[in-house]
Amino acid sequence: MSHRSATTESAPVRWLLITLALLVLSLFLFLPLLAVFVEALRRGTDVFFAALHSPAALSAVQLTLTAAAVSVPLNTVFGVAAAWAVTKHQFRGRALLLSLIDLPFAVSPVIAGLVWVLLFGAQGWFGPWLAEHDIQIIFELPGIILATVFVTFPFVARELIPLMEAQGSDQELAAVTLGASGWQMFRRITLPNIKWGLLYGVLLCNARAMGEFGAVSVVSGHIRGKTNTLPLHIEVLYNEYQFSAAFACATLLGLLALFTLGLKTAVEQITHQRANRRT
Amino acid sequence: MKVLSHCLSALTLALLLTACGKRATSGSTLLNVSYDPTRELYADVNVAFANQWHTAHGTTLKIEQSHGGSGKQARAVIDGLQADVVTLALAGDIDEIARQTKLLPGDWQAKLPSHSAPYTSTIVLVVRKGNPKGIKDWGDLVKDGVQVITPNPKTSGGARWNYLAAWAWAAKEFNGDQAQILAYMTRLFKNVPVLGTGARDSTSTFAKQGKGDVLLAWENEAYLIDREFPGLADIIYPSLSILAEPPVAVVEANAAKHGCSEAARAYLEFLYTDEAQAMVAKHFYRPRKAEIAAQATLRLPELPMVSVDADFGGWAKAQATHFNDGGTFDQVIKP
Amino acid sequence: MSKPRVIPGFGLSLGFTVTYLSLIILIPLAALFVKAGGLGPAEWWRILSAPRVLAAAKLTFGASAAAATVSAVVGLLVTWVLVRYRFPGRRVLDAMVDLPFALPTAVAGITLTSIYAPNGWIGQYLAGWGIQGAYSPFGVFIALTFIGFPFVVRTVQPVMEDLGPELEEAAATLGAGRWTVFWRVILPALLPAIITGFTLAFARAIGEYGSVIFISGNLPMKTEILPLLIVSQLEQYKYRDAAVIAAGMLMVSFALLFLINLLQRRLNWHKR
Numbered sequence: 001m002s003h004r005s006a007t008t009e010s011a012p013v014r015w016l017l018i019t020l021a022l023l024v025l026s027l028f029l030f031l032p033l034l035a036v037f038v039e040a041l042r043r044g045t046d047v048f049f050a051a052l053h054s055p056a057a058l059s060a061v062q063l064t065l066t067a068a069a070v071s072v073p074l075n076t077v078f079g080v081a082a083a084w085a086v087t088k089h090q091f092r093g094r095a096l097l098l099s100l101i102d103l104p105f106a107v108s109p110v111i112a113g114l115v116w117v118l119l120f121g122a123q124g125w126f127g128p129w130l131a132e133h134d135i136q137i138i139f140e141l142p143g144i145i146l147a148t149v150f151v152t153f154p155f156v157a158r159e160l161i162p163l164m165e166a167q168g169s170d171q172e173l174a175a176v177t178l179g180a181s182g183w184q185m186f187r188r189i190t191l192p193n194i195k196w197g198l199l200y201g202v203l204l205c206n207a208r209a210m211g212e213f214g215a216v217s218v219v220s221g222h223i224r225g226k227t228n229t230l231p232l233h234i235e236v237l238y239n240e241y242q243f244s245a246a247f248a249c250a251t252l253l254g255l256l257a258l259f260t261l262g263l264k265t266a267v268e269q270i271t272h273q274r275a276n277r278r279t
Numbered sequence: 280m281k282v283l284s285h286c287l288s289a290l291t292l293a294l295l296l297t298a299c300g301k302r303a304t305s306g307s308t309l310l311n312v313s314y315d316p317t318r319e320l321y322a323d324v325n326v327a328f329a330n331q332w333h334t335a336h337g338t339t340l341k342i343e344q345s346h347g348g349s350g351k352q353a354r355a356v357i358d359g360l361q362a363d364v365v366t367l368a369l370a371g372d373i374d375e376i377a378r379q380t381k382l383l384p385g386d387w388q389a390k391l392p393s394h395s396a397p398y399t400s401t402i403v404l405v406v407r408k409g410n411p412k413g414i415k416d417w418g419d420l421v422k423d424g425v426q427v428i429t430p431n432p433k434t435s436g437g438a439r440w441n442y443l444a445a446w447a448w449a450a451k452e453f454n455g456d457q458a459q460i461l462a463y464m465t466r467l468f469k470n471v472p473v474l475g476t477g478a479r480d481s482t483s484t485f486a487k488q489g490k491g492d493v494l495l496a497w498e499n500e501a502y503l504i505d506r507e508f509p510g511l512a513d514i515i516y517p518s519l520s521i522l523a524e525p526p527v528a529v530v531e532a533n534a535a536k537h538g539c540s541e542a543a544r545a546y547l548e549f550l551y552t553d554e555a556q557a558m559v560a561k562h563f564y565r566p567r568k569a570e571i572a573a574q575a576t577l578r579l580p581e582l583p584m585v586s587v588d589a590d591f592g593g594w595a596k597a598q599a600t601h602f603n604d605g606g607t608f609d610q611v612i613k614p
Numbered sequence: 615m616s617k618p619r620v621i622p623g624f625g626l627s628l629g630f631t632v633t634y635l636s637l638i639i640l641i642p643l644a645a646l647f648v649k650a651g652g653l654g655p656a657e658w659w660r661i662l663s664a665p666r667v668l669a670a671a672k673l674t675f676g677a678s679a680a681a682a683t684v685s686a687v688v689g690l691l692v693t694w695v696l697v698r699y700r701f702p703g704r705r706v707l708d709a710m711v712d713l714p715f716a717l718p719t720a721v722a723g724i725t726l727t728s729i730y731a732p733n734g735w736i737g738q739y740l741a742g743w744g745i746q747g748a749y750s751p752f753g754v755f756i757a758l759t760f761i762g763f764p765f766v767v768r769t770v771q772p773v774m775e776d777l778g779p780e781l782e783e784a785a786a787t788l789g790a791g792r793w794t795v796f797w798r799v800i801l802p803a804l805l806p807a808i809i810t811g812f813t814l815a816f817a818r819a820i821g822e823y824g825s826v827i828f829i830s831g832n833l834p835m836k837t838e839i840l841p842l843l844i845v846s847q848l849e850q851y852k853y854r855d856a857a858v859i860a861a862g863m864l865m866v867s868f869a870l871l872f873l874i875n876l877l878q879r880r881l882n883w884h885k886r
Binding site: 024028039077084088106111115116118119146162176181186214234256 | 620646857864876
Binding site for chain 1: 359361
């Protein structure tokens with residue numbers, strides 16, 4: 001009896017804890033998500049679809065997709081390279097490098113936008129030079145992309161580093177001994193090992209890239225139908241008293257979040273099954 | 280190694296390519312950088328002006344809009360937002376652009392009639408339907424249990440007008456006694472539970488989230504609330520308010536660079552025409568033309584108003600006295 | 615340093631990592647410090663010790679610490695339930711934990727505000743008890759907890775999954791009760807992960823902007839957070855002041871992150 005009660009809890013305690021967790025999560029997670037959809041459909045499906053079809057919304061979606069399409073691949077390449085350098089090799093300053101990679105997590109999005117203004121704004125370091133050559137970075141697509149890249153910088157790397165750390169380098173070492181080239185080894189051994197982690201990192205990175213608000217808000221000119229990303233467009237609609245339309249656009253991002261989470265669960269299931277089959 | 284460096288250089292190139300071009304010297308688009316509550320007004324004005332331009336010149340003119348807090352928008356233009364015209368909440372913000380950049384001359388306000396303010400407005404009190412707290416004038420705002428909603432004067436142009444209007448009333452009430460005015464303002468801001476970052480932010484707090492008993496708002500915002508949220512609020516005209524003159528200006532260097540100086544000037548001059556003035560009245564601003572105001576379906580009442588130039592010594596002085604660090608607002612907000 | 619490098623690609627991957635890191639993160643942040651560094655230490659002190667900055671710092675760090683603490687407790691509970699128990703809907707729950715990661719902060723802000731406002735779903739009940747949900751330091755705390763708690767779950771979860779039953783069984787055979795086992799065996803084993811999760815949640819909360827500005831009252835001295843103060847300084851054309859506050863925040867954040875990485879290294883070293 002005492003043995004049993006020491007390795008697991010009694011049924012009532014178990015159910016109490018489960019109920020408590022469910023309660024907290026539903027107040028915290030389900031309710032906000034539900035609220036988005038309820039508010040979006042408050043004025044009926046016509047308003048809902050009209051909001052999604054408006055030219056401004058479409059251009060916002062397009063801009064958001066473009067920004068993500070550039071920044072996510074960039075940060076993916078970086079994430080793989082960084083994880084490779086950090087986990088397969090030992091070198092001085094590794095802890096510092098790890099902290100620097102994490103840094104954008106802790107940098108306020110506002111600062112992430114501000115730094116680009118300080119660099120490329122008309123009053124910034126390169127401002128005069130850019131003006132002379134008629135290149136516009138801030139308040140245009142490049143500024144939005146730079147801010148997004150900054151904010152989503154660590155996502156892939158952070159997902160890969162613990163994974164590759166746990167996997168160790170034994171397989172790679174074996175490959176090297178057998179005479180594989182670096183590229184072969186990466187493609188044949190490392191990539192298959194990390195692909196699901198990589199995919200999830202990319203998904204999270206993408207979700208954050210599409211949803212970023214603070215940083216993009218600082219570097220976007222808020223020009224309707226031109227430099228408003230989807231989150232900024234939502235703010236605009238909210239400020240125009242078009243609450244239903246604002247939430248309708250928010251459902252797009254909400255669905256993106258759900259899609260990301262669903263895909264992640266599926267990925268986990270696949271890896272789980274594989275692992276089970278192997279053992 | 281090569282693959283990577285190729286990828287990188289391709290991406291850099293792509294970044295640079297998207298950076299350049301787009302709108303260099305086409306002259307067929309115009310960017311109007313404006314403050315928050317003018318969204319509806321310029322939506323109408325832009326269509327009308329584009330039509331008129333098309334008839335007159337046979338070319339299509341596309342007018343782009345950007346809205347946000349007045350100070351934020353001015354900062355964006357200073358930092359390089361390619362505005363061809365600015366239509367902001369107060370002269371001080373356009374002065375700041377002129378001071379920090381060479382984009383427009385220091386005497387910009389003399390370029391258009393009526394100190395470059397084609398429409399005016401004022402500050403009113405918006406209360407809940409039926410006025411349950413019995414708010415009649417500025418003095419009622421400092422009563423116990425009255426919650427006042429206003430944006431932050433540091434970030435919002437409209438909030439600065441609110442602040443000065445309250446100040447002007449207190450100055451009259453207390454015969455200019457500085458200590459009493461400050462005491463009144465302090466009590467007023469003790470009753471403020473939320474300081475929005477912009478005028479629209481505060482309106483949402485009041486109307487959508489149901490927070491507060493009184494909203495200090497632009498007159499045009501107040502009527503818009505009535506239209507967007509019928510039956511929610513009443514508008515109270517105080518015994519004294521302020522003549523708000525939101526100015527407009529061509530950002531000359533930008534317009535010249537984009538080859539649209541002519542269109543930019545014509546666009547702002549259009550605001551003074553009967554057609555645009557009627558739109559001004561329709562969106563609850565006060566037109567400059569008295570005959571248009573008289574024709575408007577909704578007659579905005581006359582009330583005693585102070586002005587920044589006559590009573591506060593102009594925007595530069597008002598800004599320094601009240602809103603810069605160490606100004607009266609900082610003293611008022613101190614706990 | 616000790617063993618020769620066998621696995622290739624060190625130079626390439628590290629070179630690329632450092633170059634990219636410099637271009638995207640370090641040089642821009644350097645611009646910030648140069649801007650702020652143009653002022654002497656006296657000026658720094660004057661800006662950072664202004665009452666409004668201090669009040670905002672107090673709220674930002676206080677609410678972040680409170681939120682991270684609650685995140686740690688709630689996160690531990692949720693992780694426990696997810697790892698140790700089997701019940702219908704567990705998988706869905708597990709996936710949902712990441713929602714705050716994936717949901718855009720502005721959407722979270724607007725939604726939380728509408729839920730916790732005086733006329734909102736939860737706000738109306740809170741109001742009945744005299745608690746103000748939105749537009750108060752409590753509102754800031756709610757938003758920051760929402761943002762922070764997945765960090766705790768995701769850092770504690772793998773460690774708890776790896777925790778074998780051996781130790782618990784040993785403790786039980788020695789006659790320890792369930793509570794004692796949790797307190798003396800399980801919690802110490804999880805503590806490093808909980809601290810890491812706490813610090814990540816804390817660091818993230820300090821910088822959070824999008825969700826907070828909607829739900830906070832934004833009152834100077836009362837409900838104004840540091841990132842909003844930075845924006846507010848910018849809008850008064852005070853780039854230097856903004857840069858100084860930003861640089862101050864950054865140094866705190868970096869110190870925090872460096873601390874966790876050191877901590878983790880030490881713990882790993884202990885394990886070996």
